Amino acid sequence: MTVQTLFTPHASQASGPYSHGRRGGDIIFTSGQIALHPETNELLTGVRESTRLVLDNLLAIVEAGGGSKETVAKVDIFVRSLDDYDEINKEYAAFFGDVRPARVLVQAVLAPGAVLEASMVAFAKD
Incomplete structure (x- = not known):
């Protein structure tokens, strides 16, 4: 099996010794x-703008690996406060529409200033 390291200019640059993703x-x-x-x-x-940007950045990485919004299998979301749950859900639902990936959402200690962090698992289309 070939393993490909993924980087894209359409997501924030990695701040440590890791890649945007792997396929x-x-x-x-x-x-x-x-x-x-x-x-x-x-x-x-802001909770909603942060949610949308994170999802956009993650989708750019998925697309760099040959996937799409429709092939996202799972999203893991770590939030600073569970009080943000409803606002995150509104933006998440608007982003995915009828696509319903599996999801985990848990409260966690995050990087200073961050309101959420997320990652995705997806399937490649090709």
Whole structure:
């Protein structure tokens, strides 16, 4: 099996010794993403805007591996506060529409200033 390391300019750059993601066979794993804008490196702190940017960044990584929104199998979300659950769900539902990946959402200690971090597992289309 060939394993491919994934990087894309459409997601915030990795801040440590890791890649944006990896593809092995038809499975794509992303690294966690916080709401860092890929062009300005600005950390967004609003819950809904952070959720959307993180999902956009993760999808860019999935697409770099040959996947799409429709092939996302699972999303793991780590939140600073469970009080943000409803706002995250609104943006998540708007992003995915009728696509319903499996999901985990748990409260966690995050990088300073981050309101959430998430990662995806997806299948490649090709």
